[in-house]
Amino acid sequence: xxxxxxxxxxxxxxxxxxxxxxxxxxxxxxxxxxxxxxxxxxxxxxxxxxxxxxxxxxxxxxxxxxxxxxxxxxxxxxxxxxxxxxxxxxxxxxxxxxxxxxxxxxxxxxxxxxxxxxxxxxxxxxxxxxxxxxxxxxxxxxxxxxxxxxxxxxxxxxxxxxxxxxxxxxxxxxxxxxxxxxxxxxxxxxxxxxxxxxxxxxxxxxxxxxxxxxxxxxxxxxxxxxxxxxxxxxxxxxxxxxxxxxxxxxxxxxxxxxxxxxxxxxxxxxxxxxxxxxxxxxxxxxxxxxxxxxxxxxxxxxxxxxxxxxxxxxxxxxxxxxxxxxxxxxxxxxxxxxxxxxxxxxxxxxxxxxxxxxxxxxxxxxxxxxxxxxxxxxxxxxxxxxxxxxxxxxxxxxxxxxxxxxxxxxxxxxxxxxxxxxxxxxxxxxxxxxxxxxxxxxxxxxxxxxxxxxxxxxxxxxxxxxxxxxxxxxxxxxxxxxxxxxxxxxxxxxxxxxxxxxxxxxxxxx
Amino acid sequence: xxxxxxxxxxxxxxxxxxxxxxxxxxxxxxxxxxxxxxxxxxxxxxxxxxxxxxxxxxxxxxxxxxxxxxxxxxxxxxxxxxxxxxxxxxxxxxxxxxxxxxxxxxxxxxxxxxxxxxxxxxxxxxxxxxxxxxxxxxxxxxxxxxxxxxxxxxxxxxxxxxxxxxxxxxxxxxxxxxxxxxxxxxxxxxxxxxxxxxxxxxxxxxxxxxxxxxxxxxxxxxxxxxxxxxxxxxxxxxxxxxxxxxxxxxxxxxxxxxxxxxxxxxxxxxxxxxxxxxxxxxxxxxxxxxxxxxxxxxxxxxxxxxxxxxxxxxxxxxxxxxxxxxx
Numbered sequence: 001x002x003x004x005x006x007x008x009x010x011x012x013x014x015x016x017x018x019x020x021x022x023x024x025x026x027x028x029x030x031x032x033x034x035x036x037x038x039x040x041x042x043x044x045x046x047x048x049x050x051x052x053x054x055x056x057x058x059x060x061x062x063x064x065x066x067x068x069x070x071x072x073x074x075x076x077x078x079x080x081x082x083x084x085x086x087x088x089x090x091x092x093x094x095x096x097x098x099x100x101x102x103x104x105x106x107x108x109x110x111x112x113x114x115x116x117x118x119x120x121x122x123x124x125x126x127x128x129x130x131x132x133x134x135x136x137x138x139x140x141x142x143x144x145x146x147x148x149x150x151x152x153x154x155x156x157x158x159x160x161x162x163x164x165x166x167x168x169x170x171x172x173x174x175x176x177x178x179x180x181x182x183x184x185x186x187x188x189x190x191x192x193x194x195x196x197x198x199x200x201x202x203x204x205x206x207x208x209x210x211x212x213x214x215x216x217x218x219x220x221x222x223x224x225x226x227x228x229x230x231x232x233x234x235x236x237x238x239x240x241x242x243x244x245x246x247x248x249x250x251x252x253x254x255x256x257x258x259x260x261x262x263x264x265x266x267x268x269x270x271x272x273x274x275x276x277x278x279x280x281x282x283x284x285x286x287x288x289x290x291x292x293x294x295x296x297x298x299x300x301x302x303x304x305x306x307x308x309x310x311x312x313x314x315x316x317x318x319x320x321x322x323x324x325x326x327x328x329x330x331x332x333x334x335x336x337x338x339x340x341x342x343x344x345x346x347x348x349x350x351x352x353x354x355x356x357x358x359x360x361x362x363x364x365x366x367x368x369x370x371x372x373x374x375x376x377x378x379x380x381x382x383x384x385x386x387x388x389x390x391x392x393x394x395x396x397x398x399x400x401x402x403x404x405x406x407x408x409x410x411x412x413x414x415x416x417x418x419x420x421x422x423x424x425x426x427x428x429x430x431x432x433x434x435x436x437x438x439x440x441x442x443x444x445x446x447x448x449x450x451x452x453x454x455x456x457x458x459x460x461x462x463x464x465x466x467x468x469x470x471x472x473x474x475x476x477x478x479x480x481x482x483x484x485x486x487x488x489x490x491x492x493x494x495x496x497x498x499x500x501x502x503x504x505x506x507x508x509x510x
Numbered sequence: 511x512x513x514x515x516x517x518x519x520x521x522x523x524x525x526x527x528x529x530x531x532x533x534x535x536x537x538x539x540x541x542x543x544x545x546x547x548x549x550x551x552x553x554x555x556x557x558x559x560x561x562x563x564x565x566x567x568x569x570x571x572x573x574x575x576x577x578x579x580x581x582x583x584x585x586x587x588x589x590x591x592x593x594x595x596x597x598x599x600x601x602x603x604x605x606x607x608x609x610x611x612x613x614x615x616x617x618x619x620x621x622x623x624x625x626x627x628x629x630x631x632x633x634x635x636x637x638x639x640x641x642x643x644x645x646x647x648x649x650x651x652x653x654x655x656x657x658x659x660x661x662x663x664x665x666x667x668x669x670x671x672x673x674x675x676x677x678x679x680x681x682x683x684x685x686x687x688x689x690x691x692x693x694x695x696x697x698x699x700x701x702x703x704x705x706x707x708x709x710x711x712x713x714x715x716x717x718x719x720x721x722x723x724x725x726x727x728x729x730x731x732x733x734x735x736x737x738x739x740x741x742x743x744x745x746x747x748x749x750x751x752x753x754x755x756x757x758x759x760x761x762x763x764x765x766x767x768x769x770x771x772x773x774x775x776x777x778x779x780x781x782x783x784x785x786x787x788x789x790x791x792x793x794x795x796x797x798x799x800x801x802x803x804x805x806x807x808x809x810x811x812x813x814x815x816x817x818x819x820x821x822x823x824x825x826x827x828x829x830x831x832x833x834x835x836x837x
Contacts, residue, residue: 055708057707057708057834058834076707076710076712077707077708077709077710078710081710087708089708093702093704093705093708093709094702094705095697095698095701095702095705095706096701096702096820096826097697097701097820097821097823097826098694098697098698098701102694103705105691105694106694106695106698106705106706106709106711107695107698107706107709107710107711108691109691110691111691112689112690112691112694137820139820
């Protein structure tokens, strides 16, 4: 492999945003054909920025790029296409109101002939085993369908250097397997594939070589075979990290939230939760597992008072045994009782944080009602923001930076940090580590464990089953809005829980 | 009895300026630029044409070709300049589109009234208006056979050439938007500029081109108004609120220029309905009828929001500036 000419050579690439943020600092990177390269790094380490320079979205401040040994200048996405570089972005670049075919031919020269385009799209689909309807509108598609359109779009343009930015973050395990099969096909076809991901087992499973960035600098690359998850993580973080999640025994668990026969319908009348009953104890982490869209969101929102409930009861139990019904209360008074919700949606912003406001102002969203005078207290949110930045190692130029300018992982740290700071008695959290790198994920697990030790009842909705099995004391499995079973976290088998996710009761009933 | 044969042609000539304006604004909005300067641009289109015609008539020459070509070119030039100002502000400098547009409208009306007033002074007339009868006659000229064809001629052939131009431009614009690559790219730019950019489309160029062409088309509406509809008589502020009505028409037609052809005639009809409905001496009732176009627009907005079909919504990035390296 060493005597081959790299498909892409990047030398001394530097990119700055403004004067303070150096996203890439003298990065060297080689990409070869017939190989899958995994690009690793923490959130904000400059992986996406580096790839954006290859695909013409950003222009490097310094450095050289060569394709097949020939030096090139990539000024725009069009230049990148002409060189055979195609990138599938984390946030899909598709026009919602157009059809798949229209999106795929977007930007190409020549006469508009959608019929011919559809034919060519079907051919590509056949070669690689995709399933795309050229005439379907994008807004009618699922996330994985949209991703497929993106990949077909890149292939349609004849790209032979493919870059995928966190392609699996929004996919189910089955969809991920399908994607990986396609990527292996492409590698065997002699294409160069770069994949950005945080999931170690995907790196080990798929890639031939890994390259690691840290704080915008290139740390090193090596064949995947000769390394392991521990070594890669250490290189990413810069110091040794333990890859075990702690799970202390719950101390003095008492019932805190009792849910009985909870039934919720969506606005369209679809049954989202059907007769859900469980009890969450203080000092315990209750994990919620399930295929996405099985009612996790509705469950948390019902407890937080954001979702109209059709039937059932949700009781908040205090230490002395006083019970209080939560249904019918408004979200504000539920919050004041100490029930705190931190939901991280797919687009990370949108629920809980305001992108255009800075860190302190976002902290204030929780506290602005406090105090007697008509003026708001700006000092304590400011201090809280500084605490969160320090404790959770949020990388931001300052606390007065608008949240939307932070990278995804840092946005999440701010959100989770704020919710925890309100000292809740019940912490509801969904997808807290969605899209987070491994080090930040462990920081979040740590935070959640500390809450548990303080006697908080934690309800944790997670998408990564491996983590749930290591973190949660008990796991409630949802399947199509029904409780498929509640299993103790210690000793639960991944396979069994997986079965319960897809079928009520799993194997138990057979 | 309601006299349709005389009502419809009057509704059509009322509708033509709106059709120009709304076709121009639709092209502009499809690129993601919400140009609220359209009323000002139509105003400038009118006064530029008047200036050209005024000096040509003053020179004493009377070539039939130049009588039409000079006002036409000066009008296009005037509205092009306005479009360029808007683009420079909102695309190059990424200024707020609403503020820039409203400023442009105020500016355009001011320009029109300033030059209008100056020309009136130059002409030395004792009424506060300029009459450009020679130019108007050319613009107003319809096919000579029209008068011999009874109601058919009256309904379909009694208009000046600019009226037919308006319909053709609207239909061509609709075809380009739906069936050509340029149209596909333009729609992509207005819906999601960063997608378009990543697909290798020059977003800035499309925004500039669509906005400038849109401004020129809208400017023709002003020219038609003064040269044909008003028979070549310019008086300050006579154009009224037609510019705003054109913008309302864009929403009414859910961003489809071909729908605009009939919709503009409907709006034109609603605009003058109060003259045809016997309302006696009660002026308040007349004012109520004048509200009709706006009421209809609001109803369409309500219905299209309720039906919530994605194709009928405004371009997704309408009103937003685009900067590639924004984080």
